[in-house]
Amino acid sequence: MQIMKNILICPKCKCDLIEYDKCYKCPNNHNYDKSKRGYVNLLLANQMNASSPGDNKVMMNSRKEFLNCGYYEQLKNKILDYLEDNDNITIVDLGCGEGYYSYELSFTNTVYGLDISKDMINEASKKMNNKDNSNLHYVIASINNLPFVNSSVDVILNIFAPINLEEVKRVIKKNGKIIKVIPGEYHLYELKEILYDDVYLNTVNEFNDEDIKLINSYDLKYKININNHDLMNILIMTPYYYKTKKQDKEKLKCVDNLDVTFDFIIQEYECLKKR
Ligand SMILES: C[S@@+](CC[C@H](N)C(=O)[O-])C[C@H]1O[C@@H](n2cnc3c(N)ncnc32)[C@H](O)[C@@H]1O
Ligand SMILES: [Zn+2]
Structure with missing residues (x-):
């Protein structure tokens, strides 16, 4: 049927x-x-850059545990605020991970959570069945081959994940919005102070594209005291894990707890015209 x-x-x-x-x-x-859980795999073998692309199970478990502690709740609420006047729109959550944002947005909108990682989409789909939600769809696919009809999406959500602007411009409606979240200058600053001798501030970039106009940029910044277990989770779920030398990772094991800055730049863009 x-x-x-x-x-x-x-x-x-x-x-x-x-x-x-x-x-x-x-x-x-x-x-x-x-799949049994209801997601669909639309990633073709020749679109993979590895046999299991995207974030792996270990990263997923750390991210899930960390998010479940509520450390990013302020960010989630801010995203929900941004979209609260827009009921019943079609949102694509690009690089949705384990669906922390997709799930709640789907209470009032149609949401497609897309990620290249099967582990992430499998985890995200667990919540889909609990809610028996026909507005929430999970898809394994790449940001470079979006499996969506041209000009069909109202909002692209892109949180700490890669994006392909050409593909976004193809699938987004005229005057559609992109909400992109990137690390602000001071994101995880104190953690980096423990790990590295020289600590640099993050650089904050904007899209440079004549069809995509920045209409709003907001810096959400707050500090939380984090215990050792959750500090290790942050390390594992971020690229710092791969970038940091083994002896530097060891330094974190001796820290009982730490006041850590979370600094998010929420950029809102409008897509001005179609090609
Ligand atoms: C840092 S996580 C962020 C997840 C989620 N947006 C969040 O904030 O909780 C980045 C995600 O992008 C996904 N990803 C990486 N490369 C991708 C690609 N080429 N296409 C689709 N997803 C990709 C990873 O698998 C991972 O789930
Ligand atoms: Zn076909």
Whole structure:
């Protein structure tokens, strides 16, 4: 039985996908089964840059545990504030991770959470079933091959994740919005002071694209005391884990707790015209 209208396209032939109970199908008979949890894998083998691309299970578990402690709740509430006047719109959460933001936005909107990591999407989908929510869809795909119809998306949400602006411009509606969150200058400053001898402030960049106009930039900054276990979680869920030498990581083990600055730049852009 056909279920409902959606904005997904077939990654092979780019035709619209029709959603059925247990799968999605295009008119050329390309078939994509839904997983037990309801997500769909639209990532073709030649679109992967590794055998298991994106964040792995270890990073996912640390991120999940950390987010569940509520340290990023202020950021989540700010994102919800940004979108509160926009009920019933179509949002794509690009690089959605374990769905911390997608889930709540789907109470009042249609949300597509997209991530290249199967572990992340599998985890995100657990909440989908709890809520039996037909407005929330999870898709394994790459930011470089967005499986969405042209000009079909009202808002692109992009939090601490990569983005491909050309693909975004293809799928977003005229005057659609991009909400991008990047680390502010002082994000995790005190943690970096423990790990490194020379600590640099993060650089904050904006898109430089004539079709994409920055209409608002907000710096959300607060400090929280974090215990050792959660400090280790921050390290594992961020690129610092791979960038930091083993002997420097050891330094963190001796820190019982630390006041850490969270500094987020929330950039709101408008997409001015279609190609
Ligand atoms: C730092 S996490 C952020 C997750 C989520 N937005 C959050 O803030 O909780 C970055 C995410 O981007 C995903 N990612 C990395 N490269 C990607 C790509 N090429 N296409 C889609 N997702 C990608 C990773 O798998 C990971 O889940
Ligand atoms: Zn097809």
